[in-house]
Amino acid sequence: MDDFILRVEGLWKNFGGLTAVSDYHLHLPQGATFGLIGPNGAGKTTIFNLISGVIKPTKGKIFFKGRNITSFRPDQIAALGLTRTFQNLRLFPSLSVEMNLKIGAHVHAKCGFVSTLLSLPSLFREEKVITERAQNILEVFELEDYRNELCSNLPYGLQRKLDIARSLMTEPEVLFLDEPSAGMNDQEAEELAQVVREIKERFRLTLVIVEHRMPFVMGLAEVIQVLDYGSIIASGSPEEVRNNPKVVEAYLGTGDLIA
Numbered sequence: 001m002d003d004f005i006l007r008v009e010g011l012w013k014n015f016g017g018l019t020a021v022s023d024y025h026l027h028l029p030q031g032a033t034f035g036l037i038g039p040n041g042a043g044k045t046t047i048f049n050l051i052s053g054v055i056k057p058t059k060g061k062i063f064f065k066g067r068n069i070t071s072f073r074p075d076q077i078a079a080l081g082l083t084r085t086f087q088n089l090r091l092f093p094s095l096s097v098e099m100n101l102k103i104g105a106h107v108h109a110k111c112g113f114v115s116t117l118l119s120l121p122s123l124f125r126e127e128k129v130i131t132e133r134a135q136n137i138l139e140v141f142e143l144e145d146y147r148n149e150l151c152s153n154l155p156y157g158l159q160r161k162l163d164i165a166r167s168l169m170t171e172p173e174v175l176f177l178d179e180p181s182a183g184m185n186d187q188e189a190e191e192l193a194q195v196v197r198e199i200k201e202r203f204r205l206t207l208v209i210v211e212h213r214m215p216f217v218m219g220l221a222e223v224i225q226v227l228d229y230g231s232i233i234a235s236g237s238p239e240e241v242r243n244n245p246k247v248v249e250a251y252l253g254t255g256d257l258i259a
């Protein structure tokens with residue numbers, strides 16, 4: 001059995017002439033909170049897309065819970081327990097908060113059309129499980145009061161929270177968050193950091209967080225990798241990477257490291 005819940009070896013991605021990711025490695029122990037940072041265009045989202053199966057690598061291998069998932073489809077990877085959020089929200093604006101959560105569970109829903117006809121009791125059981133999980137998650141995220149509210153009526157900060165809440169409906173073991181605090185004010189980001197700590201404990205998650213907001217990611221992650229032009233230029237504790245001259249140089253002029 002693999003020592004790491006997720007292991008990425010020698011991952012490359014070329015888009016035509018552009019090498020977006022080169023020789024990327026990740027050894028993620030179960031229960032870790034890992035940060036992935038780097039200036040705009042460094043390749044962070046591309047790495048999430050590769051690991052979650054949205055795009056295929058040019059070269060390299062990805063192992064999840066000891067299985068080689070490199071050629072798996074996104075839905076297969078999600079069903080195994082690896083889920084990611086997207087940098088741009090993918091909620092259904094004209095559905096209620098609760099419906100958005102329930103739709104998020106469909107990857108695990110076993111009842112197809114035929115089994116629906118043949119076995120209504122199991123459908124009801126499944127619906128019950130999904131409703132209970134949605135309720136549980138609404139409570140953790142303090143979204144119960146908004147249960148029947150249309151998603152589009154939620155303030156932006158709550159929509160970002162709902163997007164993370166929804167990702168938990170598939171019962172992931174590993175969760176990738178792509179800029180979860182984007183567009184939030186400092187207070188919303190601080191509250192979100194608290195929610196992230198809470199869900200990590202409660203749902204025994206292993207987390208990988210991409211962020212530009214340094215206090216957020218440095219306050220949560222034990223280990224941080226820094227990418228620049230698709231390559232890892234540093235990795236270590238938040239303190240180590242913050243003081244690494246290569247990192248300071250890569251971020252020069254962006255203002256992101258000043259916090």
Ligand SMILES: Nc1ncnc2c1ncn2[C@@H]1O[C@H](COP(=O)(O)OP(=O)(O)OP(=O)(O)O)[C@@H](O)[C@H]1O
Nearest residue numbers: 015018020038039040041042043044045046047087
């Ligand atoms: N589908 C694609 N086709 C062509 N080029 C792409 C594609 N996806 C990403 N790229 C390029 O790959 C590079 C890495 O992009 P990526 O989105 O991974 O960066 P990022 O680190 O997530 O940046 P940001 O912080 O701005 O979100 C960029 O130069 C981008 O333009």
Ligand SMILES: [Mg+2]
Nearest residue numbers: 044045046087
């Ligand atoms: Mg990105």
